[in-house]
Amino acid sequence: MESRAHNILLTASDAALADSLLATFKEVEKHYFLRSWKTSELNSGHFVESVRRFIDYRLAGSYTPIGTTLSNFNPNELRRLENITGSEGYRLHIPRALFTIYGLRNKRGVGHLGLVSPNYLDATLIVATCKWVLGEILRAESSLTFDETAAIVDAIVERPVPGLWDAGSTRRILAAGLSLREQILFLLLAESPQHSDRLVASTGYSNPAYFKKLLRTLHDERRIEFTADGNCFLSPTGHREAEQIALNAKA
Secondary structure (H helix, E strand, O other): HHHHHHHHHHOOOOOHHHHHHHHHHHHHHHHOOOOOOHHHHHHHHHHHHHHHHHHHHHHOOOOOOOOOOOOOOHHHHHHHHOOOOOOOHHHHHHHHHHHHHHHHHHHHHOOOOOOOOOOOHHHHHHHHHHHHHHHHHHHHOOOHHHHHHHHHHHHOOOOOOOOOEEOEEEEOOOOOOOOHHHHHHHHHHHOOOOEEHHHHHHOOOOHHHHHHHHHHHHHHHEEEEOOOOEEEEHHHHHHHHHHHHHOOOOO
């Protein structure tokens, strides 16, 4: 999924922008998942800068090189973008979403001292807005639907789930006391989709027939989508259950 997103961004811009957009988004999402609100919110500033460069490239054909300071992001900059001929998404909607992120990042005790400390609600708004921005860019630059772009955005982040260990080509669960069902959801929280064969290898379970029966049960419960080719996608309902498993897991 990440390679698909990268190809879309690369076709629409260049390697530096494509790499920067995905890397900065992943940092925001990763630290949000780790419940490091301040770090997640701080990293959102880098995402804003990457998207501003991407917008300039799409509207004007050039952008301030990465490593060179951007102009101030203020109402005057919003008006400048509004007056450029081009996509309303790049002139109006995305810049205003970025301005919201930027304001929370700079005025709520994140980038500077403020009366409000970094917190869950601010971080949740920021990460959701970053997801919307990235999804809107992918939608605008491809023929994908809203649902397809949402699935790509959700899948490109490999979440750093504590209690997992990558032992060469095999991922192992270090968290103790998890049922097989919990192990499957735990693994898919870190990376979705995964093929059922890889999940079997990670759990070390010795009965593939029962394993696939359990996958079909999770599919019927709408915790996962178990496709005909053997891939397993974590659903929003499954994601909520998997997060609770991760929070309660003990190594």
